[in-house]
Amino acid sequence: MTITLYHNPACGTSRNVLAMIEEAGITPDIVLYLKTPPSREKLAELAKLTGGPVRDLLRQKGTLYEELKLADESVTDDAILDAIAAHPELLNRPVVVSPLGARVCRPKERVLDVLPKI
Template identity: 45%
Template sequence: MKATIYHNPMCGTSRKTLEILRDSGCDVWIREYLKQPPTHDELVQLYDKAGIRPRQGLRAKEPIAAELGLTRPDVTDDEIIDAMVKHPILIERPLVETGKGVRLCRPQDKVREIL
C-alpha cells in the first residue's frame, strides 16, 4: 500500500505515525509540509477526504493563529486555508493519505483506520 504523510520531523506524533506506516509495510512518501506546503486546492481535498473542516485541521495553539484572527468563530474555511498555505506551521499534523482515505493522525493510532 502507498501512503503519503504530511510530516514535521520535529513533531513526536508525526514521527510515531511515520514509524507505524513503515512498520505496516507501506510504501511511504514523506512530504515535509513546512518545506513544501500543500496548495489551497490540495488542503481542500485532503480535509474533504478526511471528513473534517479546515478549522479542525488548524493548529490553533500556534501564536500566529491568534495574531491572524483565525480563532474567531466568524473566520471562513477559505480564510483558514489561505493562512495555512502562507504559514504552513498552522497545519495540524500529521495528515496521512492512503488508498483508503485521509486521516489527521492525532493520536497517531488513527492512521490504522486507513491501513
C-alpha cells in the same frame, strides 16, 4: 499501497505516526510540508478527503494562530485554507492519505483508520 504522510520531523506525533506506518510494512511518500508546502487547492482536497471540517486541518497552538485570530468561530473555511497556504506551520500534522481515506492523525492512533488491516 501508496500512503502519503504530510510530515514534520520535529514533531513527536508525526514521528510516531511514521513509525506506525513503517511497522505496518509500508514506506510512505513523505511530504515535508514546511519545505514544500501544499497549495491551497491541495489543502482543500485534503480537507475534503478527511471528511471532517476544514478547521481540523488547522493547528490551534502557537502565537501565529492567536495573532491571526483563527480561534474565532466566524472565520470561514476559505480564510482557514488561505491562512494555512500562507503559513504552512499552521497545518495540523501529521496528515496521512491512503486509498482507505485521509486523516489528521491526532491522536496518532487515527492512522490505523487508513492503514490496511493485518
